[in-house]
Amino acid sequence: MPEPVRGSSSVGCPWDTVAMTDAAAPSVPGQDMRLLLVDGHAMAFRAFFALPADSFTDGRGQSTNAVYGFARMMINVVQSERPTHVAVAFDLPGGTFRDRIYDQYKAGRDETPEQFHGQIALIQQVLDAMGITWLTVEDYEADDIIATLATRTAAAGGEVLIVSSDRDAIQLVGESVTLLQPVKGVTELRRMDPAAVEEKYQVAPELYPDLAALVGESADNLPGVPGVGPKTAAKWIAAHGGLAGILAHADEITGKAGQSLRDHVADVERNRRMNEAVRDLDLPTDPSRYALGRGDRAALAGVFDDLAFGPTIRRDVPDLLLADDAAQQDAAEERAAEVMAELVRPDAERLATLLSDELAAGAALEVEGSWELGEGDASAIALATADVIAVVDVAELDDAAERALAAWLADPAVPKTAYDTKASAHRLRARGLQVAGWAMDLAIAEFLCRPDQRPTDLPGLALRHLQEDLASSTAAAQQSLDLEGTQDDARAEQLGRRADAVRRLEPLLRADLVSHAVEPLLDDLELPLADVLGRMEAVGVAVDDGVLADLDEQHARQQEAVAQSAFSHIGGDPINLGSPKQLQEVLFERLGMPKTRRTKTGYTTNAEALEDLFAQTGHPFLADLLAHRDVTKMRQIIETLRRSISPAGRIHTSFQQNVAATGRLSSIGPNLQNIPARTEEGRRIRSAFHASAGFETLLTADYSQIEMRIMAHLSGDEGLIEAFRSGEDLHRYVASRVFDVAPEDVDPAMRSKTKAVSYGLAYGLSAFGLARQLHISQKEATALRDGYFERFGGVRDYLRASVETARETGYTETILGRRRYLPDLTSDNRQRRENAERVALNSPIQGSAADIIKLAMLRVDAALREASLASRVLLQVHDELVVEIAPGEREAVTSLIVEGMGSAYELSVPLEVGVGTGRTWLDAAH
DNA sequence: TACGGAACGTA
DNA sequence: CGTACGTTCCGTAC
Numbered sequence: 001m002p003e004p005v006r007g008s009s010s011v012g013c014p015w016d017t018v019a020m021t022d023a024a025a026p027s028v029p030g031q032d033m034r035l036l037l038v039d040g041h042a043m044a045f046r047a048f049f050a051l052p053a054d055s056f057t058d059g060r061g062q063s064t065n066a067v068y069g070f071a072r073m074m075i076n077v078v079q080s081e082r083p084t085h086v087a088v089a090f091d092l093p094g095g096t097f098r099d100r101i102y103d104q105y106k107a108g109r110d111e112t113p114e115q116f117h118g119q120i121a122l123i124q125q126v127l128d129a130m131g132i133t134w135l136t137v138e139d140y141e142a143d144d145i146i147a148t149l150a151t152r153t154a155a156a157g158g159e160v161l162i163v164s165s166d167r168d169a170i171q172l173v174g175e176s177v178t179l180l181q182p183v184k185g186v187t188e189l190r191r192m193d194p195a196a197v198e199e200k201y202q203v204a205p206e207l208y209p210d211l212a213a214l215v216g217e218s219a220d221n222l223p224g225v226p227g228v229g230p231k232t233a234a235k236w237i238a239a240h241g242g243l244a245g246i247l248a249h250a251d252e253i254t255g256k257a258g259q260s261l262r263d264h265v266a267d268v269e270r271n272r273r274m275n276e277a278v279r280d281l282d283l284p285t286d287p288s289r290y291a292l293g294r295g296d297r298a299a300l301a302g303v304f305d306d307l308a309f310g311p312t313i314r315r316d317v318p319d320l321l322l323a324d325d326a327a328q329q330d331a332a333e334e335r336a337a338e339v340m341a342e343l344v345r346p347d348a349e350r351l352a353t354l355l356s357d358e359l360a361a362g363a364a365l366e367v368e369g370s371w372e373l374g375e376g377d378a379s380a381i382a383l384a385t386a387d388v389i390a391v392v393d394v395a396e397l398d399d400a401a402e403r404a405l406a407a408w409l410a411d412p413a414v415p416k417t418a419y420d421t422k423a424s425a426h427r428l429r430a431r432g433l434q435v436a437g438w439a440m441d442l443a444i445a446e447f448l449c450r451p452d453q454r455p456t457d458l459p460g461l462a463l464r465h466l467q468e469d470l471a472s473s474t475a476a477a478q479q480s481l482d483l484e485g486t487q488d489d490a491r492a493e494q495l496g497r498r499a500d501a502v503r504r505l506e507p508l509l510r511a512d513l514v515s516h517a518v519e520p521l522l523d524d525l526e527l528p529l530a531d532v533l534g535r536m537e538a539v540g541v542a543v544d545d546g547v548l549a550d551l552d553e554q555h556a557r558q559q560e561a562v563a564q565s566a567f568s569h570i571g572g573d574p575i576n577l578g579s580p581k582q583l584q585e586v587l588f589e590r591l592g593m594p595k596t597r598r599t600k601t602g603y604t605t606n607a608e609a610l611e612d613l614f615a616q617t618g619h620p621f622l623a624d625l626l627a628h629r630d631v632t633k634m635r636q637i638i639e640t641l642r643r644s645i646s647p648a649g650r651i652h653t654s655f656q657q658n659v660a661a662t663g664r665l666s667s668i669g670p671n672l673q674n675i676p677a678r679t680e681e682g683r684r685i686r687s688a689f690h691a692s693a694g695f696e697t698l699l700t701a702d703y704s705q706i707e708m709r710i711m712a713h714l715s716g717d718e719g720l721i722e723a724f725r726s727g728e729d730l731h732r733y734v735a736s737r738v739f740d741v742a743p744e745d746v747d748p749a750m751r752s753k754t755k756a757v758s759y760g761l762a763y764g765l766s767a768f769g770l771a772r773q774l775h776i777s778q779k780e781a782t783a784l785r786d787g788y789f790e791r792f793g794g795v796r797d798y799l800r801a802s803v804e805t806a807r808e809t810g811y812t813e814t815i816l817g818r819r820r821y822l823p824d825l826t827s828d829n830r831q832r833r834e835n836a837e838r839v840a841l842n843s844p845i846q847g848s849a850a851d852i853i854k855l856a857m858l859r860v861d862a863a864l865r866e867a868s869l870a871s872r873v874l875l876q877v878h879d880e881l882v883v884e885i886a887p888g889e890r891e892a893v894t895s896l897i898v899e900g901m902g903s904a905y906e907l908s909v910p911l912e913v914g915v916g917t918g919r920t921w922l923d924a925a926h
Numbered sequence: 927t928a929c930g931g932a933a934c935g936t937a
Numbered sequence: 938c939g940t941a942c943g944t945t946c947c948g949t950a951c
Binding site: 580600604637664671674675676678707846849877 | 930932933934935936937
């Protein structure tokens with residue numbers, strides 16, 4: 001017999017990807033079922049008032065206190081109650097059938113607080129990521145949904161737990177239905193079983209609505225019988241068995257209360273109709289719709305990131321909520337079969353047609369292989385549009401098809417998207433194909449929106465941004481990636497699915513860019529820069545292995561000698577000088593030296609501490625150890641460089657645009673941004689980097705004091721601006737003001753102290769840190785800083801204001817609008833908050849410097865090409881460019897570089913550029 | 927074999 | 938108890 005049903009429901013749970021068919025699960029709730037039901041709105045509201053809205057924001061002005069409290073409650077209750085199934089019911093805006101019965105229902109409630117707005121939708125996002133089904137039913141309240149599911153489940157022998165603060169839920173309590181009522185906040189819950197209800201209200205749960213009808217419910221604006229409270233009502237119910245009995249014998253009830261009842265029978269009857277829960281709504285009956293364990297860890301992390309939630313809540317998410325890998329794979333494979341249906345592998349003939357029809361308006365692409373083309377490398381390109389995924393095997397194309405493909409790729413009018421445009425361009429370049437028309441780089445776009453997020457791979461990105469379709473298709477793609485060496489078809493399919501993922505992500509990331517106000521930063525700066533960087537990487541820099549070999553040999557001899565000397569001073573068996581553990585044994589036990597600063601694992605043996613120990617003890621072992629460290633480090637660097645040299649005698653680093661949260665580039669494989677420069681010995685390594693055959697010299701061009709210039713610009717401090725306009729040495733000038741002496745009377749100690757303060761300011765230094773660095777007292781450090789601020793008050797005002805602005809907006813900003821979100825600025829944890837404050841001080845300065853040199857790189861690159869010069873930019877080291885000068889171009893290139901860098905961005909102080917040229921990087925220093 | 931910590935190179 | 942990175946080694950946990 002079919003159940004009577006009413007209402008039209010909607011069920012949200014986009015992560016409902018686990019393959020659970022009706023056949024696999026019982027179609028009626030079984031005895032094993034332990035169903036948790038939550039009143040979404042009621043609990044969200046309680047969470048909102050339990051936590052301060054001002055302390056929980058996502059950094060973009062949206063309060064998240066209700067979301068946090070709700071998530072916390074869900075996690076706790078799932079963890080402690082271990083349900084097998086969960087559903088969360090929400091009210092819909094607008095009225096319900098109850099408003100038609102009584103037009104004053106719930107009237108007189110306060111307006112929803114401004115900061116509560118939007119939080120229900122965010123809670124639903126969290127639930128989606130947790131794989132928890134949430135439901136709404138038009139014209140009915142959350143309580144009716146809960147009543148329906150509770151009744152149905154209990155009837156089938158299941159167990160039910162209800163989390164609700166609404167008193168209407170009390171009537172649902174029964175032998176297998178327990179109500180968890182919030183006591184304080186949302187995380188402390190009181191168990192209400194039939195005995196507890198009876199105890200508290202003096203009536204059985206099923207009679208509670210009778211009691212409530214008599215007493216009234218002020219929250220719902222349902223007045224009861226004046227003069228009748230819970231005590232009287234309970235007494236009458238006990239005497240007459242329920243409301244029906246009471247009304248039937250109303251005449252017999254004596255006293256004032258009896259008269260009051262007779263005067264308000266209509267109200268009582270209305271109340272009783274209003275508070276009766278509806279138990280027969282039309283809701284999904286398949287238990288798998290409510291099953292636990294469909295949450296997606298990556299999706300949840302993404303949602304929590306957007307909400308700026310901290311690490312604690314993430315750690316506490318119970319595994320019970322999350323899908324296990326096997327189940328996800330099943331779903332992914334199922335979905336993968338569908339995606340394959342649209343996959344085409346065009347033959348050479350078909351390709352030209354495809355390019356001029358479907359792909360003419362642009363496409364997403366993924367390119368297989370490495371950019372160091374090896375023999376066995378496949379050479380497939382997947383191209384995806386809304387209608388087609390084409391996988392092209394470049395090696396099998398005939399000449400005409402290859403020309404068509406090359407033309408399509410090189411056409412700047414055809415917009416192209418890739419996950420990592422520079423990597424794709426490299427792979428195509430390795431096959432002789434040039435690309436123009438890059439319109440989107442997903443990895444960079446993601447980074448600009450969330451610069452503190454660790455870079456993710458494509459499936460990770462997709463999981464964070466997309467719902468079931470793409471999530472599972474890319475999960476499958478990732479899966480088949482592991483099947484190394486399978487046949488071509490499988491590889492083509494997985495590549496095609498990746499391209500499809502890129503295609504679907506493109507509009508989402510585009511919208512993300514707009515909402516973070518960084519779209520121009522991608523379009524006008526990072527995307528064109530990726531192209532410049534790609535060419536720099538491909539060119540590489542020539543390195544003389546012979547020079548490095550000689551250096552290494554010298555260092556090897558020195559290392560041996562210094563090691564022998566070191567051992568001669570400590571006696572006993574030789575130790576591994578590179579082992580902090582063994583060093584600690586020797587220093588603090590065998591030699592009995594005073595203990596140094598603590599580290600997590602013991603006592604530090606870093607250079608600063610060893611020098612300090614040497615000053616105290618004069619022990620020769622320490623000097624030898626330090627020398628050994630130096631020479632070992634040099635050998636390490638040399639060895640790394642030598643191993644990176646290509647057969648052609650060049651080193652090709654990779655510049656990453658999505659790593660440094662301030663917007664700087666980073667360099668890997670090898671890192672050419674940390675080649676020694678400070679010591680004479682270290683600098684010699686730079687003599688191995690030289691101009692290529694066919695080129696004349698290397699040129700280095702660096703910005704002078706760019707961070708201090710940005711500080712002067714951003715702060716508008718007249719004194720600092722004047723310092724730069726005066727042409728005087730900056731630190732000498734500033735020191736002369738701080739110490740109130742003539743510039744020529746500034747001694748080296750004054751200059752270096754002032755310099756330390758200047759740079760310290762941009763890093764958010766403390767008096768403590770300054771004192772430690774300068775080996776002066778904290779008092780002296782404080783005085784130094786105060787003296788500085790006295791003369792350069794604009795700097796102090798700017799630094800203060802910039803942190804406060806960041807605290808209010810939730811992010812810092814560079815001169816080009818590059819953002820960095822710092823939710824910790826409002827943290828209650830002092831350590832976290834102060835750390836965020838230092839980051840907030842530094843990010844606009846370091847980031848603006850990064851913006852400027854990136855602009856300069858675009859200008860310089862464009863100018864070199866425009867002038868048809870053969871000289872080329874090879875490296876960027878944060879405030880420096882290394883350029884290779886072609887014969888006869890030195891003067892032209894020098895002025896072009898100085899001009900391009902100097903006018904990259906107009907500050908209120910001049911941007912000065914120093915240049916030097918020479919055969920090697922060492923010689924080009926200036 | 928994988929990972930975190932310590933150490934140290936750069937701006 | 939100033940920022941931003943990458944690489945190496947060691948020692949430990951698998």
